[in-house]
Amino acid sequence: MQGHGHPQPAQPPPTGALVLVRVLLVGLSVFSIGFLAWTMLLRLAIVTRKSLDWGLLVAALAADVLSIVLLGSEPGDDVHTGGGYLGLTLLLGTLVASIVYYLAAEIRHYQQLRQDGYGGRPPAAYGYPQPGRPPAPYMGTTVPQHTPPPMPHTPVPQPHTPPPMPHTPVPQPPHTPPPGQRPTPARIDQVRAELDELSDYLRKHDEGGR
Template identity: 40%
Template sequence: MLLTVLVVVSLGLLAWVATLRIAIMRRTGRDWALFWAQLVLNVACVIPLEQRFADTWMNTAGMIVLLVQMVAVVCYYLIVDTRHHHAPAPLPAAPAPVPGYGYGYPPAHPGPATTVPSPSPHPNPYAQPQPQQAVNPYAQTPPSPRIDQVRAELDELSDLLRKEEDR
C-alpha cells in the first residue's frame, strides 16, 4: 500500500520501486525483465520533461506515457502483491511413512534374559482388516540416529535411577 502511494505521489517517477519489490519478492525472470523494461521506459519518459523540450509534443507525450505507466504499475503491483500474500502455501512433499516408537520411546532391545515371542505363522482368519491410515503431509521428519541414541541413554539412566530408589 505504501509503495502505491509513493508511486502516485511521485507521478510515476518512482514506479520502478514497486516493480523492483515485485521482482525481489517473486524472483521470476519475467518480473526482473518487467522491472528493467519499466526502468528504461521511465528514464525515457523523464528525458523529454527537461526544460529544453518545454512546450513541445515530446514533453506532452513523455508526461502522458509516464502517467499511463504510473497507473499500469500501481494496478499490476496491487494485483500481484494481493495474489502473492493470499495464495495458499505449497504443500511439502509427504515423507515416506516411518514406523513410530510410540510416545517418543525407541523400541526395546531384548537382553539375554528377555525372550521375544515369535509371530504366529498363521494369521487370525477372523480378524477384521485394518483401514490404512492417511499420510500426514505435515508430519515431522523422522528422528535422527543421534536423537535415538540420546533417548536410549536417557531411558537407561531413568531405569538406573528407579533401581536406586527401590534399594
C-alpha cells in the first residue's frame, strides 16, 4: 500500500517578474534616501520565512527610526552636528547593507528553489528505496530450502578385458647359399693351354741345364 509521497516543491515565479520587483524595491529605497530600505527586508522575510531575515527587518526599522531622530534633532536644515552626521551615516549604511543583502539572499533563495524543483531528486513513493540511500533490511522470515540427502555412490562394474596373447615367432626357413657355378669349357681350355706351356717351359729349362 502506497502513501501520498512527498509534497511537490513550490514553483518559483518567472524571472522577469522577480527582476521587476527587485528594481522597484531598490529604486524606492534609493529615492527615499534609505527611509524605506526596510521594505526590501520585509519582502525577503515574507519570501524566505527565516528568523534571521525577520530579525534583520527589525534591526533595519530600528536603525531608520534612530537616524530619523538624530537628523530631526538638527537645529537647521543643514547637517552640521555630530548627531546629524551619525544619523546620516547610519541611514546610508543601512540602505547599502539592505540592498546588498536583499539581492544576494533572494537570488540564492530562488536558485535553490529551482534546483529542488527541477534539477533535484524526484520524490520517491512510500515503500520504495530513495536514490543515495541503502535499502532497508528485509525483516521477514526466511524459509529454509529442503536439501535432498546425498545419494550413495555405487561403483560401476568395468567390462572384463582378456589378457593379451603371447607373441609366437614364426620359424624362418634355413638360408641355403646358391650352388657354385661350374667353370665354362672355354675357361678349362685356357687353363689347360697355360699348363701345357708351363710344362714345355720347364722341360726346355731342364734340358738346357744338362
